[in-house]
Amino acid sequence: MTGSPTHEPWEVYALKYTRNDKPRRMDVMLGEGGSTDPMPMDYFIWVLCRGSRTVLVDLGFHAQVAARRNRVLLRTPLEALATMDLHPANIDDIVITHLHFDHAGGIDQFPDTPIHLQASEMAFATGACMAMPAIGGFYEEDDVKELVRKLFRGQLTLHEGDDVLEPGLSVHWIGGHTGGTQVIRVWTRRGWLVLASDASHYFVNVLQRRPFMWTYNVGDHLLGFERLLALADSTDHLIPGHDPLVMEQYPPPCADLQGIVARLDADPLFSVHDRIPVQAGR
Template sequence: MWEVFALRYAEHDRLGRDNYLLPADPHDALMPMDYFIWLLRAHDGREIVVDTGFSPAMAAQRGRRLVRTVDAALQDAGVRADAVQDVILTHLHYDHAGNLPLFPAARLHVQDREMAFATGRNMCFACMRHAFEVDDVVAMLRAVYAGRVHFHDGDSEVAPGLTLHRIGGHTDGLQAVRVSTARGDVVLASDAAHFYGNMERENPFPIVFDMGAMAQGWRRLKQLAGGDERLIVPGHDPEVRRRYPAASAGSGETFCLHLEPAC
């Protein structure tokens, strides 16, 4: 059994129409985006971080507002970034795979196809590479050469009760994380569904590599959750903060996904 925490570290104001590929609403209503990393804590004390967020410099470059730095978010949860032994990277976009120098002791878990995608011919096109940062990709390559990267091919187990599942769609090697908790198998969708609405309306976020894989991915997420959509957690939805209780310790920006949601 694991505990699962969503650690909010940044935010960005967007219009609702910008969060869906197909027209979702004729009005220009605000639909902000939250940025999270996730912390998994086993009953035996083992801790694994999912995704590494972006730095203050990248927040300024991309026009995002930091709520707190990633290392401060982890400190609020009682974790030192430089002591983390395992980091799962759901994919290599700038907001999920920055800050790698904060985790010098960690083994990095990534899908084969994501590394190939981020270093291959698709990156010749600006529309494909826009959400990647070359320095983050180079940091991953350095980690490969240092023997710190554990590659996964499709579905695999990282630890008892913790599995990875390639979904694709948003990027070629995007992976979801399924975690056994007291309330059931929580599925961290990451950017397979930015918002609850992307999956519920079958209307994707506009950054899509493979539309068919993304659409099939929504069904795969539901399958991984045993058909219970309340167990699926999207990657960027502020609704997560409203549905799940905040952790008792810290700044009030850490949320307990292993506890029952309010709705």
């Protein structure tokens, strides 16, 4: 799946809006012991640009949600966008990878922007599992309500598995983490890049085949790792959803945005293999 399209490549940026420095616990990843080594988690939204087109991947969460869930925002997602001189009116389309609170908040701040989501994720977010705190607790009722409003206004496209949004940009169902998690495959100047979101929270998840503990379907999650590797041109073309290494591996678009924005279509500053050994699938 490494063919070279003839159309123009996309620019891709990771925008960091907050961080969680919680300690690593024995239940963070399946298949490991009780390490208490620090394992901080960065929170991102992603921006894709080509010519006059701008696509936003995921939305982060509202300040009021941060307060209620005892999270500290470094900046709101809208403030993160503003660091690149982007505002809701500049966004042509939004792709939501899944509907957890830290990926699907703020839909109301984009009243006229079309949204793309997996049909299976919408069904999951309105199904019986939402009454179970261990699963539904990661969702915000208001986010789901906003999506229903989008649906009735004709502004929500529900995809059934893999789909091409436009040349060089496609969505792919992975599942596992939630009932309908999707990832984004995008053609860049350095080849096919995959925004994994929470299909792989950290590089170590996919490289060592160890899922994050909070997963709905472990089998789908493990199979999803193989799918991620097939979709990307290499492991250095995979972008996990929460790994602080992303901000180290890729340069900022300018010095003023160091630690806030990373340009993912630029050549990485080091290979992830320099930091994390790979464990082959079995």
